[in-house]
Amino acid sequence: MKAMTATGRTSPAVGLATVDQPRPRPDEVLVKVEAYSVNRGETFQLEAPRPDWRPGKDIAGLVVQAAADGSGPAVGRRVVGHPPAGGWAEYVAVPTDSLAELPDEVSCLTAAALPLAGLTALRLLRVAGAVAGRRILITGASGGVGHYFVELAAAAGAEITAVSGSAERGSRLLELGAARVVHAVADADGLFDVVLESTGGPNLPVALAKLAPRGTLVWFGQASREPVTLNFFDFFTGPESATIRHFHYADADVTYGEDLSTLVRLVAAGRLHPEVGVVAEWTETAEVLDRLRGRGIRGNAVLTVA
Incomplete structure (x- = not known):
């Protein structure tokens, strides 16, 4: 599959590469990514990336392989997720307790802007x-x-x-x-x-x-x-x-999935309005990261995966 990987340079900070498709653990689903958002903090991580790390923590897409342990959404469900890494890709494995299902009225593009910023x-x-x-x-x-x-x-x-x-x-x-x-x-x-x-x-x-x-x-x-x-x-x-x-957003008594469900419910009810300042194709990720680093984007930046 194709995925964005770190170059180790400031610009371009990422580039498309061919990598192995992830093999989900028993408590993970495989998601075909339709959109992901990028965060300014990730630009800092890209300055000195670990050799085994791929960026991407905010994704939305379609479940194409259900969790082997029976937890989480079924194949064909649209979801928003917060994986540990690797979300800037065609496919990503996501723990089932880090997912929320999407109702029809919430698009993947909107949902992709929710996880890190919304959870925080x-x-x-x-x-x-x-x-x-x-x-x-x-x-x-x-x-x-x-x-x-x-x-x-x-x-x-x-x-x-x-x-x-x-x-x-x-x-x-x-x-x-x-x-x-x-x-x-x-x-x-x-x-x-x-x-x-x-x-x-x-x-x-x-x-x-x-x-x-x-x-x-x-x-x-x-x-x-x-x-x-x-x-x-x-x-x-x-x-x-x-x-x-x-404060560290990851230090909480509830799962990402529970809080993502709350955020999705508020968006669906018209009580929370994700601010998406930029929408672009994922091939433009490096350029969007440059703008984000320079504070040239209001709200969230979302990339769509063809």
Whole structure:
């Protein structure tokens, strides 16, 4: 079969190659991929790829081989999945607890934009707790995670300030329910009960200063790729007794499949709207990755497999 493999170079970061078709384990199904999405974090992994690794964690397609242990969807079912790797390919093996079936009203193109960004946003919302009436600041809100989180949290009653460097992207966040959009963390009108920080570098201490006493800062990314320096005594000038919590979306008490089913149900009901900024054929993956690395895409980028 054909699959995208890492070149070990910055550009093009991937190229089409012929590889062996995967042999599913007993608890895995084989999916014929119809669409996949790419994430900015994957561009970092492609800079120093492992020899045995192939990229791809967000896919949607058709089950062509059911799981031998009897779990999961039957042959012919349309699904969205979050495999450990290897999804940028014609076929991928996916654990049955990392899949959700798709109803007729949700296309594979839309569904492919859900897994990583949607799972992260949904699980961030759980970490934030009961958000009705609470003030939340989210940085780096222009990407897929920010779009999903704003819509989910606004629907749950949160008052959200989103940080977006782009006026165009900021207008979309307002449409999704953000109370206000600012173009720099320093411009946010604090204090906030919860701060969700994804950029790191000099932005994190600025975001921390916007936190109310005994509030919580959830550190879920470091898109700037710059280290963070914090001063213990800065806590006494505002966020006294605050909590800083590390977040990794994979650390959860429910399976990917359960949360994907929730996301699919919300999309089907018109309560969640994936933001697909780019749709292209999968032969254009390298070019799309370049745009993603340069922050040239709003929301998610989806590639279709012929």
